[in-house]
Amino acid sequence: QLQFVESGGGLVESGGSLRLSCTASGITLYNFAIGWLRETPGKGSEVVACINAKTIDSAYYGDTALGRFTVLRDNTKNTLYLQMDNLRPEDTGVYYCAADRGSCSFPLGWNYRGQGTQVTVSS
Numbered sequence: 001q002l003q004f005v006e007s008g009g010g011l012v013e014s015g016g017s018l019r020l021s022c023t024a025s026g027i028t029l030y031n032f033a034i035g036w037l038r039e040t041p042g043k044g045s046e047v048v049a050c051i052n053a054k055t056i057d058s059a060y061y062g063d064t065a066l067g068r069f070t071v072l073r074d075n076t077k078n079t080l081y082l083q084m085d086n087l088r089p090e091d092t093g094v095y096y097c098a099a100d101r102g103s104c105s106f107p108l109g110w111n112y113r114g115q116g117t118q119v120t121v122s123s
Helices: none
Strands: 003-007 010-013 018-025 033-040 044-051 059-061 069-074 079-084 093-100 117-122
Touching: 003 093, 018 093, 018 117, 033 069, 033 079, 044 069, 044 079, 059 069
Parallel strands: 010 117
Antiparallel strands: 003 018, 018 079, 033 044, 033 093, 044 059, 069 079, 093 117
């Protein structure tokens, strides 16, 4: 049974840092495009960061994350991380770990998702 266990969200002040973790079971993350999606009221869902399948360092970042966030995949732990630094209030949202059979540039719907973790950045 496929399961994602996410952790690391919370409340942080602007300029602070958080590290999200997503440990998967029932799926080998290396074989999928794997990333973090953020959902916010009014903006819907957007891809914050993503790593393509079967690659070591082919990472994609959304415009708002570039230069501040780092996505890492630990194949030995089947875990995905998102290190978020210099957080801003506009980073607030629910962050979902997700896997896709397509690619970061051309996903097929991010059909495999975790339960989400709330990130709130205060000004």
